[in-house]
Amino acid sequence: MSFATRGFSGRRRAPDDRLPPGQTLVQDWPVLSAGPTPHVDTADWEFTIRDETGDDHRWTWDELLALGAEDVTLDIHCVTHWSKLDMPWRGVSLDKLFENVESEHEFVMAHSYGGYTTNLPLEDLLDGKAWIATEAEGEPLDPEHGGPARLLVPHLYFWKSAKWIRGLTMMPSNDPGFWEQYGYHIYGDPWKEERYW
Amino acid sequence: MTHHLDGNVLAGALSEVFTTDVTAARARCGGCGRMSPIAEAMVYTDAPGLVARCAGCDQVLATVVDAGDRLILSLAGLSAIELRR
Numbered sequence: 406m407s408f409a410t411r412g413f414s415g416r417r418r419a420p421d422d423r424l425p426p427g428q429t430l431v432q433d434w435p436v437l438s439a440g441p442t443p444h445v446d447t448a449d450w451e452f453t454i455r456d457e458t459g460d461d462h463r464w465t466w467d468e469l470l471a472l473g474a475e476d477v478t479l480d481i482h483c484v485t486h487w488s489k490l491d492m493p494w495r496g497v498s499l500d501k502l503f504e505n506v507e508s509e510h511e512f513v514m515a516h517s518y519g520g521y522t523t524n525l526p527l528e529d530l531l532d533g534k535a536w537i538a539t540e541a542e543g544e545p546l547d548p549e550h551g552g553p554a555r556l557l558v559p560h561l562y563f564w565k566s567a568k569w570i571r572g573l574t575m576m577p578s579n580d581p582g583f584w585e586q587y588g589y590h591i592y593g594d595p596w597k598e599e600r601y602w
Numbered sequence: 603m604t605h606h607l608d609g610n611v612l613a614g615a616l617s618e619v620f621t622t623d624v625t626a627a628r629a630r631c632g633g634c635g636r637m638s639p640i641a642e643a644m645v646y647t648d649a650p651g652l653v654a655r656c657a658g659c660d661q662v663l664a665t666v667v668d669a670g671d672r673l674i675l676s677l678a679g680l681s682a683i684e685l686r687r
Contacts, residue, residue, distance in 0.1 A: 438646060439649045439650075439651075483650075588674030588676075589651075601672070601674065602674065
């Protein structure tokens with residue numbers, strides 16, 4: 406009788422086990438964009454969290470980095486069916502940014518330079534699950550990939566990881582962002598293939 | 603570099619759901635009011651869907667999402683479309 410199973414040894418899972426359903430592994434990093442690429446200088450960059458009191462919590466580029474960036478290696482999954490594994494990123498945990506934010510609201514709208522938006526439950530941004538990313542693969546983020554900074558929420562389809570992030574607004578309800586209005590799933594879990602409405 | 607095509611690229615997807623060639627139709631942008639053929643829009647194709655933007659003000663005029671067995675179309679950025687009989 407054999408009861409040895411994959412995963413029992415504690416070794417890292419084989420790449421196929423790390424691909425959500427319907428995804429294909431890529432080695433390059435495709436650029437997707439729904440509009441013109443904004444070019445934002447770090448000297449002008451600002452990040453804001455707005456709560457229901459209307460109070461803004463603001464960080465300049467230097468203030469963001471002063472919170473302490475960390476290196477993480479993770480897998481990303483695009484809703485257009487590609488996944489990229491073991492990708493090195495550097496960013497500031499959202500836990501640090503939300504440390505002094507008091508809000509009763511459970512949802513967040515992410516806003517980008519250029520006008521893009523995407524909605525997320527607040528709990529998906531906390532407890533080490535999300536970052537404001539400033540580097541990928543050892544380099545500062547290119548504007549085409551969302552630089553100078555993008556949201557990084559790797560456990561959801563990558564359209565949730567808003568490029569050119571400029572702020573988060575707390576919301577009492579889970580209002581749809583850009584792609585969520587136009588046909589994509591309100592949550593976007595790649596392991597459940599939550600692609601469309 | 604992020605690039606875009608003109609509105610003619612919408613013709614294939616829209617021909618699945620419209621009996622007339624909508625790309626030839628004139629339409630008014632709900633943002634700046636510009637009146638022009640859909641074919642003159644700037645369409646971003648390297649995206650999770652087709653995104654047509656006004657050539658005058660960049661506002662999103664229309665989106666097309668291919669959801670496999672469904673096509674999800676938004677024309678929310680247009681205030682009107684002129685369809686010839």
